[in-house]
Amino acid sequence: MIGKPRPAGLNLIGTLAVMGGVLGLTFGMVITLLAAIFSLIGLDLFGFSGSVLTLGVFIGIGVMVLGAFWTGVGFGVLKGRRSAWNTAITTTILSILFAAAVTALGFYLAAIALVPALILLFYFTRGNVRTFFLTGAGPYVASPMLAPRTSPNIESLLETVETARTRKCQNCGGMVAAEVTMCPYCGAPA
Numbered sequence: 001m002i003g004k005p006r007p008a009g010l011n012l013i014g015t016l017a018v019m020g021g022v023l024g025l026t027f028g029m030v031i032t033l034l035a036a037i038f039s040l041i042g043l044d045l046f047g048f049s050g051s052v053l054t055l056g057v058f059i060g061i062g063v064m065v066l067g068a069f070w071t072g073v074g075f076g077v078l079k080g081r082r083s084a085w086n087t088a089i090t091t092t093i094l095s096i097l098f099a100a101a102v103t104a105l106g107f108y109l110a111a112i113a114l115v116p117a118l119i120l121l122f123y124f125t126r127g128n129v130r131t132f133f134l135t136g137a138g139p140y141v142a143s144p145m146l147a148p149r150t151s152p153n154i155e156s157l158l159e160t161v162e163t164a165r166t167r168k169c170q171n172c173g174g175m176v177a178a179e180v181t182m183c184p185y186c187g188a189p190a
């Protein structure tokens with residue numbers, strides 16, 4: 001089997017990143033649409049002012065963009081792409097900055113996003129995780145689900161070809177390997 005030992009939790013992190021990313025995309029879209037609609041029709045449903053709604057549109061777009069990023073990071077991590085590490089670090093830092101900014105604007109719930117973001121930053125900066133992504137050029141697959149199919153049929157076929165490189169001894173009829181010069185059965189020069 002090709003590949004290097006993968007760091008623990010990589011499949012989990014990748015899967016969670018994809019899920020979180022898709023969730024962010026959806027959630028961001030909903031925030032953007034609701035804020036835009038409420039802003040346009042001047043609805044004061046939750047007592048939000050117009051400026052808060054305008055801000056909501058930008059926050060929604062931000063969440064959407066980060067969601068798209070995280071989806072990409074997740075798939076990259078699952079596939080063990082070398083670029084996944086840089087993208088993951090960049091996206092994590094962007095997420096932290098974004099969550100901090102949104103929290104500072106008064107949306108304190110956004111601070112919750114800092115927790116998974118900091119955990120991810122911690123995870124990706126671990127030596128073995130970093131080394132895993134940044135060293136070695138060999139193809140590697142973190143998830144067996146995404147593994148390219150290295151057909152066992154081809155391997156067994158090659159083996160068959162290898163064993164087929166035999167011929168019959170002229171003297172005793174025994175199967176002799178193609179490269180030997182003397183028959184191992186009867187000793188006749190083959």
Ligand SMILES: [Zn+2]
Pocket residue numbers: 169170171172173174183184185186187188
């Ligand atoms: Zn022989």
